Amino acid sequence: MIEAVGLTKRYGDRVAVDQLSFTVRPGQVTGFLGPNGAGKSTTMRMILGLDAPTSGRVTIDGRPFGRLNNPMLEVGALLDAKAIHGGRSAYHHLLCLAQTNNIPRRRVDEVLEIVGLTAVARKRSKGFSLGMGQRLGIATALLGDPRILMFDEPVNGLDPEGILWIRNLMKSLAAEGRTVFVSSHLMSEMSLTADHLLVIGRGRLIADCTVQEFIEQNSVLATRVRTPDVSTLAALVRAAGATAVAEPDGSLLVTELPMRDIGDLAFAHGLRLHELAPLQASLEQVFMELTKDSVEYRGTR
Amino acid sequence: MTTLTARRAGFDGLLRSEWTKLRTVRSTTWSLVAMAAISVGLMSLIAWLLMRQWPQFSPQDQAALAAEPLQIIIDQPVFISQLVVAVLGVMVVSAEYTTGMIRSTLQSQPRRLLVLSAKVLVFALLMFAVGEVLSFAAFFTGRWIMSDHIPVTLSDPGITRSVFGAGLYLTVLGLFALAFGAIIRHTAGAITGVLGLILVVSNLTALLPGTWGAHIHAWMPTNAGQLIYKPTLPPDPLLTQWQGLAVFAGWTALFLAVAAYLFKKRDA
DSSP: OEEEEEEEEEETTEEEEEEEEEEEOTTSEEEEEOOTTSSHHHHHHHHTTSSOOSEEEEEETTBOGGGOSSHHHHEEEESOTTOSOTTSBHHHHHHHHHHHTTOOHHHHHHHHHHHTOGGGTTSBGGGOOHHHHHHHHHHHHHTTOOSEEEEESTTTTOOHHHHHHHHHHHHHHHHTTOEEEEEESOHHHHHHHOSEEEEEETTEEEEEEEHHHHHHHHTEEEEEEEOSOHHHHHHHHHHTTOEEEEOTTSOEEEESSOHHHHHHHHHHTTOOOSEEEEEEOOHHHHHHHHHHTHHHHGGGO | OOOOOOOOOOHHHHHHHHHHHHHTSHHHHHHHHHHHIIIIIIHHHHHHHHHHHGGGSOHHHHHHHHHOHHIIIIIHHHHHHHHHHHHHHHHHHHHHHHHSHHHHHHHHOOOHHHHHHHHHHHHHHHHHHHHHHHHHHHHHHHHHHHTTTOOOOTTSTTHHHHHHHHHHHHHHHHHHHHHHHHHHOOHHHHHHHHHIIIIIIHHHGGGOOHHHHHHHHHHSHHHHHGGGGOSSOOSSOSSOHHHHHHHHHHHHHHHHHHHHHHHHHSOO
């Protein structure tokens, strides 16, 4: 379990992380969602003791990271795939880290096998592709067989097969009862892997809910309707108490009325529909919407 | 969930880890090969050329060379190989920052003073072992090459201390550079800083006037440290050989303390 209380990081005038309080629980994948620059990586660095918080604290099962007896056996993290000396082989990179925590050598071979790097284990890692580097980072995280795993944007640079692999890996790790905390700026990615979401924008927590709740509340902004009878449908929608805006391209944007009701309304009045599509907000749009007034959206907690 | 068990992570694990780190990058191997090539190879070549030309030297030149055999065997090679040691020392820490490895290191062991201590100890032991082996190897090789014209033995006054001292000087210099690497954290910047100090600033202080100037010059880190491999000193020296090494070690301890403070305090 990871617990943050009032976690804050300031760089001069800029507040990177602002009074963040949350709990990451075992047995599920917790997604850490936010646009680029929202403070996700800084938060993860503070969890690992790499950066010191300006105020507040964060603990791993009740203890600060710096007090753990065998840090690698308790927390494994992939922060960025570049935390590697490129002149060293994958095997020796893992070996020198394993030695700090008295992890046996055979475990190095095991994790190389798990991430599929056995064949290149003796090659210097500077020749690795981004995807291979990412796999080596994941091997590092798994080295201590830890109860808590953190991944910062793990799918970056992976091919489709690799993306599928990491998704399944995270799910299976959580199914084993481990705590899995994974950051992403891609809502679509999170909707596929995460059970629970922590959403931050501008360093502040704006949602702490299940993925389902978040999608229902935030992702559909409007419905786009195409019909030969734009003005008739617009009038009907407005009569139903909803908003309809005619777009320059001839479509109609309907808000505050579920898609199903729009279809029923058209059917009841014998109107032909050419298109009835949910207008998915991109995460960045949701964020602009959410962070416009983050106080209002704190209610989703 | 399978659970791995291991002894509490401590200093011994860090020492093994740091040794693995040192021996598994090519820069270490190449640096040690370069040191051997300079202190034994290049020195032998120069000594051999001098001996070949021996008959052409004037009696005064011959006497000057014979009076200070370690000039050829120790002084000149150390002057060059110290540059290799400085670069290697800087890179022990700075390479971790430039590659990002430091973040992996500190995730495996967040007790930072322990991490830095392990780095210092492992690198010091390596430099001491290599420095002494090369120093004595250079002495015996050089002595053999020059034996026809310049006899020198370990039992001559100050010779054993000087040969042993050259290894000590390189060890302390390695740690001095390591501290710079930890403070500056950029390889190029730290190397420029250390070499600038050794090659430029230390020599420029010789231009300072008066007794104050002489004292500053004598107390500059490497100026003081280099006394340890001089068999004899001019009359009324400001520092003796061991005092000089102590001054250099003091500077190094000071810089290491600053490095430790910053290493603990700064975000990685």
